[in-house]
Amino acid sequence: METHLEDATPDGIDRQQFLKRASAGVLGAAALTGGLGADRAFAALTKAAAQPKRGGTLRCGFAGGSDTDTVDGDNVVNNMDFARVYQLYDGLVAYDENARVRLQLAEELTPNKNATSWTIRVKPGITFHNGKDLTADDVLFTLRRIVDPKKPLIGAPTLAFLDLKNAKKLDKRTCRIPCHAPFGSFVDTLPNYTYFIVPVGFNPKRPVGTGPFKFQSFTPGRQSTFVRNGDYWDGPPYLDKIVMTDFADEESQINALLAGQVDVINFLSAPSIASIKGGGANVNIAAGASLLQFTMRVDAKPFNDVRVRQAMRLIIDREEMRRIVFLGHGILGNDLFAYWDPVYDHSLPQRHQDIAKAKSLLKAAGQENLTIEFVTAPMGQGAVQMAQVLAQQAKKAGVNIKLRQLTVTNFFGPNYLKWVFSQDTWQYFPYFPMVAFSSLAKSPANETHFADPTYAKLYKQGLATVDAAKRKAIAHEMQRIDYEKGGYIIPFFPPTIDAYSKKVHGLREGKTGVPFNQHNYKKVWID
């Protein structure tokens, strides 16, 4: 967490930075005239020889949706919901292209000295789609709505620290929220996809937000449409309309793109890259940091012996798996999450395959010629393929992995979080929120059942520390524990692969793993 957040419009180079550079003489007279000239120069910099055009409809063919689709900004469930909510809403903070947390609706988000109270002030002059001004009341309404004990929404557990009952409104745009316990990672928690700001009296059937596009229609499992918000506080988008259609199958997505029936598609697999390029469309491959990790339950045989866990981590040939499943794309992993967080410990030595050491560890643990079941499901691109490669690689160390594939619904059903040796997938989270989410005894997504008391103590300390350097040191200590004793195997961070037709411009990729830089279509235009 940084105590001083920079304000940046989350779409890459922002105009202020640009104008500063321009006025420093980079582009000479044209830029200095400002106004229209600067606009054109700006556009020229972002896209050679292409001028942003007003108007047009962007047709999206997206995977990850189903009949459980929703447009409720605080109750996002499936991957396609992200696409929708990013058009309708904004959050207090947001990820920028580099997965750094930046202010968005908030003008200020500061803690007190020991992180037991937070002051939030929203920017002035922001209106919702229904014309109403954004005020502190809306912020409190949103947070209270999420943690409502009668109907807690998805993001409720992670906000448990906030004492919303005693939250106070200080003025029209400012409020102060005390905390039950020090909650230093509040800001890092907020850019999560379940904390979008909605107005007082929000009705999910007629959703209203502050986002760049307004709600037009929604049929779950099939299609949703959004229209341009001409009064968007950060500058109105170029597009007139966005149409998002649910697709169940990657091949249909690709066929539709190549046949000209849709303009953008997402969540593609590595083998498709060649076919799409060959078919005349563009492919974005971004080094994201979403997780597609292997999970080992530290409280069940054989992984309750840390040596077996360490052995498993050495059995994997990370480079080979990445080469086969993702054609070499994606960042190599070191069994640590939160890659883009400033506190990530890059100094820990990169692990590679070491069959000899793995074998001796297994022998020491009395688990030579181990036979074990691995549960997999097509939860994301490459998941099942990774499992197959794992099974093959493990043979070299005498480990016999029996694969069991379930449907996604069955995998995340009542037995989820009980599998001994399995996989999981998550969006990018900064370090401390991810720990809260997955690695503490009461975490809602603790696949590995990790519950180390030293680790938990360090976490609490970290939450109470406001000084950035001190927090980093604590985080490094915790990551040491993750590295030596954790139950995750993170061989790499899967790349984000999306594709679009040649007539679409302005699309960028971010590093969080959510397609198209958190589905940012604010500065996108069509020929």
Next chain:
Amino acid sequence: MATPEVARDDLVRLPASRTRSPWREIRALVARRVALGVVTLFLVTVVVFAATQVLPGNAAYAVLGHSATPQAISALEKEMGLDRSAVSQYWSWFSGLFQGDLGKSLANGEPVGSLIGPRLENSAFLVAVSGAIGTAIGVLLGLWAALRRDKPIDHVLSVTLLALTSLPEFVVGIVLVLVFASVLFHVLPAVAVLSPGQAPWDAPKLLILPTATLVIVTVPYLFRMVRAATIEALESEYVEMARLNGLSPLRVLVRHALPNAIAPTIQVIGLNFLYLAGGIVVVEFVFNYPGIGQGLVNAVSDRDIPIIQFTVLVLAAFYVFMNIVTDVIALLATPRRLFR
């Protein structure tokens, strides 16, 4: 002479009288079949409901997905009424049916009728068009082959169609898409995605490939049936007589042979529509067509019981209905031979 045969049971019960009008007997037949049909449908819904109870997980897990916590699950289960006993859940759905309330989808809370209605319309249209085109092609080809029996063209047709029959539907669909939409040529749409509210007949171009897939897969059966029935009719004594009496071949064909080939053909046409209704799942998957097959696959995946129940009910009712219709038409087609 070719005759349709009623199944043994029914015939045993019919009185052997030539003078009574067939209509009364047909009405009795229909009444009995409808009664049996209703019982069948009831049993079908019970069996399906029982199956959904055995599925691991439920709609609450599906809706909350990856982010389910035990409290959220139990809260949602309560809201969805999934905490009640199986019997009481079934009963409330069943009794709701009689009041015209089809229930609400567990996945998104929308009324079942408004979700399934458009899908049903889309699938029905696809089945109707594929069935009509398939029937026309199958019948014409079958007639033509029957008239050129054992000539080279007959053999070529038979073998080609036999080979086509052996291919799984999705293979045919994929090949068509590769050839006409995405790789070889780009003249037809690769996916048949309708916007909600868009009627399938307003977007005929989208339907070409899915229809072609279904037609290719079903024409061979019709072809064989029509060809065989026509050949048999052509070789019957009745037709021999007509020919010997000097009637022209065309007249023989149309006025004497064809009427006897109609009944079995009608049966096969009806069965063809039934087969289409079942086979539509894979085609809708390949083309992303928003029909009832796609809806059912989604519903099973989401454990959306009200949708599953109603969809299966509709498909089963269609099956029962088509059986009754084809039986009646077949009986009507040869009134003289109805009784002994």
Next chain:
Amino acid sequence: MSSPAVATRTGDAPIYSVRRRESLHILRGALKTFRGATGALLTLGVVGVAALGPLLAPHGGTDLLGAPFQKPGSDLPLGADELGRDVLSRVLYGGWELLLVAAAGTALGIVVGTAAGVVAAYVRGSADALIMRTVDVLLAFPQLVFVLLLVSVIGPKTWLLVVGVGLSHAPQVARVLRSAALDVSERDYVKAVEILGVPPGRVMRREVVPSLITPLMVETGLRMTYSIIIIAGLSFVGFGLQPPSPNWGLMINENRIGLTQNSWPVLAPALLVALLTVGLNMLTDAIARVALGVDRAERAIAAEALGAEPTVDVA
């Protein structure tokens, strides 16, 4: 609920020849025809590839050898699949499990269906009514839905696929066999044995069923074809046989995405499946033709393939 189906001539012999000594003759006769011989050849050819394949495969079925979707070359004659595994080896390994599951499912369906149909036909009365009403209910399910639901219950386990496929065939088999058994039950030699006081169970096993060899042969051929197509179709929508073991249906699905880079991982198994089903169809055709005569065979197969009930003449 039965439906009128295939037309027969009045007064003709019933649809299926029921003199059992003829069954072997029928088979031999079928193999002498062009269709029968070709069909048998194709079927045996593909079965041979499936059965002997594992012995001939140059590499393991799960070895990671090349780049994903690598084109055919000297080391990998059919190129590589999505994970860089040898396509030729996987094709050779990938037949027997699919065929075994299809055969087991078919066998289950035939056995259960025959038992139900023969009991219904021979015992008649309330047993008949109960069995046939159950058949109607089961038939009212779209077949794919039935297996889909079943597979969703526990997950795509192999034995479950066998059971699901078998149960989805059983009703139709029951109908066909019931029709044929109805006729057999009235035959003299069966009546003779009854008069001698042989118990019904024995009569059914020793006298009735053996006389149904021909319809059984035809049914088996037809059902086997559908079993293969159903399992391949299920794998396609994601509910069929599971990785990493190679099998043809799964290969078609998992390698679709690289079709434009290396089409062999999809074409090779698809071709084998097609040849097998064509071969089986031809063989079944030939058998039916020899047993029933060409035209009635045509109609019987076409109607039955769509799900009608071929009935015996009332006379």
